[in-house]
Amino acid sequence: MSLLDADTLRGLDALQGALRGQVxxxxxxxxxxxxxxPSVEFAEHRPYAPGDDLRRIDWNxxxxxxxxxxxxxxxxxxxxxxxLVDASESMATGTPTKWHEAQRIAAAVxxxxxxxGERVSLTVSLGGRTAPAxxxxxxxxxxxxxxxxxxxxxxxxxxxxxxxxxAITGPSGRDAAAVVLSDALDEGATLRCLALLSAARHSTTxxxxxxxxxxxxxxxxxxxxxxxxxxxxxxxxxxxGLLRAYSAKLDAFCREVxxxxxxxxxxxxxxxxxxxxxxxxxxxxxxxxRGAR
Amino acid sequence: xxxxxxxxxxxxxALLPLAxxxxxxxxxxxxxxxxxxxxxxxTRERLAATGLxxxxxxxxxxxxxxxxxxxxLALARPVKTMALRPRxxxxxxxxxxxxxxxxxxxATRLDLARGAALALAATLSRDTAVRLVSAGxxxxxxxxxxxxxxxxxxxxxxxxxEPCGGDLAAALTLAADALRDLDxxxxxxxxxxxxxxxxALVGAFPVPLELVRVGTLVPNVGVVSLGTRERxxxxxALRDLDxxxxxxxVNRGAAGEVTATLSLRTARGVSRLATRxxxxxxxxxxxxxxxxxAASDDPRWLELxxxxxxxxxxxxxxxxxxxxxxxxxxxxxxxxxxEGSPWVARALAADPEVLLTDGAADPRTVGLTVYHxxxxxxxxxxxxxxxxxxxxxxxxxxxxxxxxxxxxxxxxDVELSDPRVRFVSPADVHFASAHTAALGPGDEALAxxxxxxxxxxxxxxxxxxxxxxxxxxxxxxxxxxxxxxxxRDAVEHARTRRDASRVGLLRTGALSRFxxxxxxxxxxxxxxxxxxxxxxxxxxxWFVDHxxxxxxxxxxxxxxxxxxxxxxxxxxxxxxxxxxxxxxxGGSAPTPGGLAQRPLxxxxxxxxxxxxxxxxxxxxxxxxxxx
Numbered sequence: 001m002s003l004l005d006a007d008t009l010r011g012l013d014a015l016q017g018a019l020r021g022q023v024x025x026x027x028x029x030x031x032x033x034x035x036x037x038p039s040v041e042f043a044e045h046r047p048y049a050p051g052d053d054l055r056r057i058d059w060n061x062x063x064x065x066x067x068x069x070x071x072x073x074x075x076x077x078x079x080x081x082x083x084l085v086d087a088s089e090s091m092a093t094g095t096p097t098k099w100h101e102a103q104r105i106a107a108a109v110x111x112x113x114x115x116x117g118e119r120v121s122l123t124v125s126l127g128g129r130t131a132p133a134x135x136x137x138x139x140x141x142x143x144x145x146x147x148x149x150x151x152x153x154x155x156x157x158x159x160x161x162x163x164x165x166x167a168i169t170g171p172s173g174r175d176a177a178a179v180v181l182s183d184a185l186d187e188g189a190t191l192r193c194l195a196l197l198s199a200a201r202h203s204t205t206x207x208x209x210x211x212x213x214x215x216x217x218x219x220x221x222x223x224x225x226x227x228x229x230x231x232x233x234x235x236x237x238x239x240x241g242l243l244r245a246y247s248a249k250l251d252a253f254c255r256e257v258x259x260x261x262x263x264x265x266x267x268x269x270x271x272x273x274x275x276x277x278x279x280x281x282x283x284x285x286x287x288x289x290r291g292a293r
Numbered sequence: 294x295x296x297x298x299x300x301x302x303x304x305x306x307a308l309l310p311l312a313x314x315x316x317x318x319x320x321x322x323x324x325x326x327x328x329x330x331x332x333x334x335x336t337r338e339r340l341a342a343t344g345l346x347x348x349x350x351x352x353x354x355x356x357x358x359x360x361x362x363x364x365x366l367a368l369a370r371p372v373k374t375m376a377l378r379p380r381x382x383x384x385x386x387x388x389x390x391x392x393x394x395x396x397x398x399x400a401t402r403l404d405l406a407r408g409a410a411l412a413l414a415a416t417l418s419r420d421t422a423v424r425l426v427s428a429g430x431x432x433x434x435x436x437x438x439x440x441x442x443x444x445x446x447x448x449x450x451x452x453x454x455e456p457c458g459g460d461l462a463a464a465l466t467l468a469a470d471a472l473r474d475l476d477x478x479x480x481x482x483x484x485x486x487x488x489x490x491x492x493a494l495v496g497a498f499p500v501p502l503e504l505v506r507v508g509t510l511v512p513n514v515g516v517v518s519l520g521t522r523e524r525x526x527x528x529x530a531l532r533d534l535d536x537x538x539x540x541x542x543v544n545r546g547a548a549g550e551v552t553a554t555l556s557l558r559t560a561r562g563v564s565r566l567a568t569r570x571x572x573x574x575x576x577x578x579x580x581x582x583x584x585x586x587a588a589s590d591d592p593r594w595l596e597l598x599x600x601x602x603x604x605x606x607x608x609x610x611x612x613x614x615x616x617x618x619x620x621x622x623x624x625x626x627x628x629x630x631x632e633g634s635p636w637v638a639r640a641l642a643a644d645p646e647v648l649l650t651d652g653a654a655d656p657r658t659v660g661l662t663v664y665h666x667x668x669x670x671x672x673x674x675x676x677x678x679x680x681x682x683x684x685x686x687x688x689x690x691x692x693x694x695x696x697x698x699x700x701x702x703x704x705x706d707v708e709l710s711d712p713r714v715r716f717v718s719p720a721d722v723h724f725a726s727a728h729t730a731a732l733g734p735g736d737e738a739l740a741x742x743x744x745x746x747x748x749x750x751x752x753x754x755x756x757x758x759x760x761x762x763x764x765x766x767x768x769x770x771x772x773x774x775x776x777x778x779x780x781r782d783a784v785e786h787a788r789t790r791r792d793a794s795r796v797g798l799l800r801t802g803a804l805s806r807f808x809x810x811x812x813x814x815x816x817x818x819x820x821x822x823x824x825x826x827x828x829x830x831x832x833x834x835w836f837v838d839h840x841x842x843x844x845x846x847x848x849x850x851x852x853x854x855x856x857x858x859x860x861x862x863x864x865x866x867x868x869x870x871x872x873x874x875x876x877x878x879g880g881s882a883p884t885p886g887g888l889a890q891r892p893l894x895x896x897x898x899x900x901x902x903x904x905x906x907x908x909x910x911x912x913x914x915x916x917x918x919x920x
Contacts (some may be wrong), residue, residue: 092326098327185328214327224321227329234329235321236336239915245335253331 001006003107003146004277011182011278012112014026014287041172045069079118079177080135082167082202084193085125085149086156086209087126087183089228094211099154101274102181102209108144108281109179114138118177121170122148123163125182125189129155134172157229158182161192168200170216179284183214191260205284208257210250212273217246294373294892301368307361315354325848356908363901371893374597381421381478384468385445387409388461388485389453393453395508402508406484407449409505413482421860424471428464428485429455434471461485539581540597544573553601557584573898621661622788623648629666629682636771637665637680640780647784661787663780664691665765672751678780681728683764691760693736693749697728702742704831713759713786714739714748716778722770728762759783774917791823 004012013280044062048068058071067135086105091099106122113120113138122133122145133148167178178197186189190206219238226233236242254270261268271280296302326332387410393403414423425435425448435452437444441750465483472479479500484506544551551571557567566584624647628634640646650659662673666682668690679691689694704719717740729745730739738746739759747762763770770776 044347093325093327119739183327185330187328187330211327217324217326219324222321224323225329225332226323227328228325228327230329234332234336236332242335242339245339246331249335249540 003104003149004111007190008108008277009111012281013115014179015112015278017280020262042145044072048074079113079116080107080215081113081118081120082176082178082197083113083120083122084160084163084167084178084180084182085122085124085152086158086160086180086186086190087124087131087152087154087155089156089208090158090183090184090185092154094210094213095229096274097154098183098209098211101211102207103149103152104277105207105271105280106181107146107149108178108277109284110136110149111142112281114142115147120145121167123167124152124165125158125160126152126154129156130159130161130166132163132166132194158186158189160186161189161196163194165195167174168196170200176200176202180204180206181209182206183209184253191257192200194264194266198266204265206261207269207271207280207284208254210254210270210272214250215247215273217243219243294371296623297367297370297372300364301370304365304368307365308358311354311357311361352448353908353911356904356911360901360904360908363897363904366897367893367894371897373891373893376818381480382424382472382475383417383421383479384424384426384472384481385480386426386428386432386461386464386468386483386485387414387449388464388483389427389452389455390461391454393488393508397508401454402486405507406486406505407452409484409507410449410482411446413505424468425449426464426468427452428461428483430463432460432467434467463499472500477801537911538567538584538597539579542571542573542577542578542580542599544575550574551598551601555580556598556600557582558596558598601631622646622784623650624784624787625659625662627651627662627667629665629685630766634665634766636765636776637780639751640771640777641784643777644781645889646788661784663783668760672753674756676757677782678759678761678787680761680765681763682872683726683767686728690831691758692751693730693733693760695728695730695762696745697762698726699729699742699744700726702727702744702747704740705743706738706741708737708739711737711739713750713782714779715782717775721773721775722768722828724763724768724770726763726767730760730762759786794836842891 014101045058048057048070053070056070057071058069061067061071080182083106086101087099087102091097091102110120110122117138119135119137120141121135124131124133128145130150136145164178164180167176180190180193180197182190182193194204194206219236222235222237224233224235258268258270260266269280269284300513386401387406389403390466391457393406397405402865417423423438423445424440425445427433427435435448437448441447461483465481468481471483473735480503480507481498481500482503484505484507486506538557540557542553543553553571553573553851555567555569555571559566567582569580571578571580624641624905626641626649627633628637628640628689636899638649641649656746657727660676662675662677664673664677664679666680666685668681668685668687669677670689670692677691681687681690681695702724704722707717707719709715719740727742727744727747729747730736730749732746732749733751735751738748739750742747748760749762750757750759752758760880765771765776
């Protein structure tokens with residue numbers, strides 16, 4: 001059974017237009033990116049900074065303004081999308097599981113990117129390690145991409161920060177696009193991942209996944225909570241106060257993650273309790289609306 | 294802490310199913326969560342904020358467990374035994390002797406003592422433990438109901454004057470002994486008119502003692518003791534008994550010297566043996582004067598009477614004392630011969646250890662009765678020796694069946710091993726006629742004629758009877774030495790059995806000892822005492838409560854029996870003090886240590902109920918908050 005049915009794929013095709021020009025790449029591709037770069041179509045000037053290519057200095061403007069400026073143009077680039085997916089065991093919780101939701105979102109993003117001619121690099125974090133897959137390009141790679149996603153079984157702990165480190169040091173280099181899928185319940189690994197991507201000037205979007213069970217835990221009696229990743233146990237005496245405190249703590253956590261994303265220039269996209277996929281993708285492809293849930 | 298129903302602790306077994314339910318409940322459901330980070334932060338904050346509420350999950354169990362424990366304790370009925378250490382222990386000794394009946398201003402001294410006791414009780418704290426001892430003829434505990442505030446008043450009102458002098462010292466000793474093992478402040482308060490003997494005790498009393506004197510000290514003169522001793526002098530066959538009587542009088546009054554008259558006479562005697570007028574100073578005075586008792590007097594005991602003006606207490610004005618026995622044996626000679634029995638009398642008078650009296654003497658006061666003719670048909674009381682007269686021909690005499698008379702009898706045998714006839718020689722003695730006796734069981738034949746036994750003897754536990762079936766006046770026996778020796782041996786035989794014949798000499802106020810041959814019958818037939826006590830040789834003690842007390846116990850020797858009599862009117866002359874322990878009647882002494890038990894089970898039951906209620910309230914609140 002495929003991750004995305006035919007209706008979903010058609011819906012994604014319809015969203016392709018919205019995706020164009022909103023991610024940038026290093027090489028000239030077939031879609032327009034928001035990133036300003038050295039291209040034929042002039043966009044604007046900016047002050048010269050050490051390290052800029054001298055060939056991009058607009059000498060005419062220097063003559064008029066007596067100031068070194070660099071020409072910036074709307075880039076026609078070859079875009080690489082880094083898809084970093086948290087496949088730790090915590091993603092296997094919830095009904096449906098967060099991992100299932102992450103698979104579908106990753107599949108949708110990958111499908112959209114592949115059909116747009118972008119190169120898609122899938123990196124999965126699971127079992128305390130990373131499992132990078134070979135970059136894929138073109139619509140024909142969709143089935144391979146989908147199989148790769150389906151074959152993954154969550155396990156162990158997350159190390160998204162390590163996955164990010166691989167992404168920014170790989171062949172795609174700097175200034176790529178990245179989409180990170182995680183529940184961020186990994187003792188800061190996700191936030192470190194986002195920090196690395198941001199430092200590498202990647203256009204990053206963080207899709208925050210939380211299950212309905214995490215948003216509203218149904219605990220009627222005293223229970224022993226078991227951490228699926230560490231096996232640690234915690235006895236709790238359940239009462240409404242505890243549940244209220246938990247909800248407040250969860251809200252604070254989500255706000256903290258969102259705030260961190262804003263501070264790092266990362267788009268924050270909440271995917272709580274399995275929202276409709278196309279709606280989520282529409283928000284993802286739309287103009288940046290940070291903090292939107 | 295003690296438990297009145299320890300089986301109630303079995304209820305503690307309910308803890309087991311309770312604990313099982315608790316631990317089963319503690320088996321929580323497991324929930325897998327993505328991360329404990331948020332939960333741990335939440336619980337950490339809540340622990341810091343709620344303090345003891347964190348134990349709420351266990352609180353219900355512990356409340357139920359504690360309530361079960363309290364319930365089990367309540368069922369076991371715990372009591373706490375406490376020593377009444379802080380309580381003051383007070384014993385009121387109320388003098389109820391006869392002098393307390395003296396009236397002063399319309400009220401008796403006992404009334405004044407009651408008032409003083411109630412006034413004292415009004416000043417005591419409520420937790421003071423008050424006990425009452427009445428010091429009358431004997432000290433007696435008077436039980437007081439501790440829960441009745443009027444118990445002391447009622448007990449005081451129930452006390453009455455007893456017709457005896459009493460001994461306050463015994464009552465004080467009783468009170469001191471009862472307080473000996475009690476803790477806390479102890480005190481004895483004696484309410485008395487001060488006429489009883491307690492001065493010697495007050496100085497060395499083991500607990501604080503307060504003497505509350507009631508009434509006015511007026512002259513109280515009495516006899517403390519009366520004693521006699523035989524005056525030394527030459528002995529004679531028929532003589533008077535010369536005694537020195539020693540009298541101790543006492544004046545407990547505050548009026549200084551009192552003039553008193555002492556009159557001494559024999560019991561039942563009309564004439565006074567001696568009368569002395571003297572002055573009794575405060576305290577004791579000893580007076581000695583001679584007393585001459587004629588042989589014809591009844592010298593068994595002396596009676597002393599003291600007479601003094603304004604004497605407050607007359608109970609101790611009389612004293613009686615048995616006259617001590619002398620070494621000489623009193624022998625009573627009874628003869629039907631017109632001219633008497635000169636041979637017999639002469640032979641008896643030859644013995645210097647014989648006091649010869651005539652037939653008028655009380656047979657119970659003599660050691661031997663010698664009959665010459667006129668023999669009673671039954672064995673007389675005490676030791677006796679009988680001679681038949683020639684003209685008398687009884688068929689039975691002194692309990693022996695007689696045969697004869699036999700003319701010119703001939704001796705054939707003498708029991709020389711018997712001390713009474715050891716010097717009798719038949720060859721020298723001739724009788725004109727004689728009777729023989731038929732021997733019964735236990736009878737002895739001391740001498741035998743050719744017709745049969747004619748000197749026979751019979752011994753009982755109390756007396757010895759010897760019968761001679763011939764008249765010494767109608768023989769040549771008085772001319773022989775053996776006749777004198779026969780009478781002397783008969784006297785000696787009676788002397789050895791004298792104590793056994795003194796059963797009738799018991800008298801109140803005197804201590805008598807006599808041999809006890811396995812079984813001794815003591816008959817007290819004088820005055821108001823008519824009681825027969827049988828002593829079978831075992832250790833035994835008798836009390837006769839009315840009108841006096843009789844103590845009968847073994848003496849020093851294995852066969853000695855001592856008898857001591859105390860008369861109600863002669864208590865001041867008690868020859869043997871009653872041990873106070875024997876005087877404890879009519880109530881129990883206080884519990885040593887003054888222990889009290891406080892029930893704790895109501896507290897435990899209330900605690901169990903409170904814990905259950907608290908648990909129910911917590912459960913209700915929890916359900917409401919969850920629901």
